Amino acid sequence: MNMEKVLADLAALPPQAMEEAADFIAFLRARHGSAASDAPAGTKFASGETFFGLWRDRRDLSDASAWVDGLRRDEWRR
Numbered sequence: 001m002n003m004e005k006v007l008a009d010l011a012a013l014p015p016q017a018m019e020e021a022a023d024f025i026a027f028l029r030a031r032h033g034s035a036a037s038d039a040p041a042g043t044k045f046a047s048g049e050t051f052f053g054l055w056r057d058r059r060d061l062s063d064a065s066a067w068v069d070g071l072r073r074d075e076w077r078r
Contacts, residue, residue: 018054022055
């Protein structure tokens with residue numbers, strides 16, 4: 001996998017799609033764990049990109065579990 005290509009493709013997405021990609025990445029990391037310790041030396045990570053930390057100032061996500069529970073409750077009530 002070419003990380004530079006992945007990052008370039010991600011940076012070319014509209015903001016909403018970047019948020020979806022960030023959600024999916026978080027899902028995959030939770031499911032599979034982080035491979036950062038297995039990465040070859042010199043591998044660049046997204047932490048230097050402008051989209052990194054996109055949601056750090058969101059007060060409604062301070063308790064992510066409660067936020068997801070609320071979403072599910074709202075959606076499943078229909």
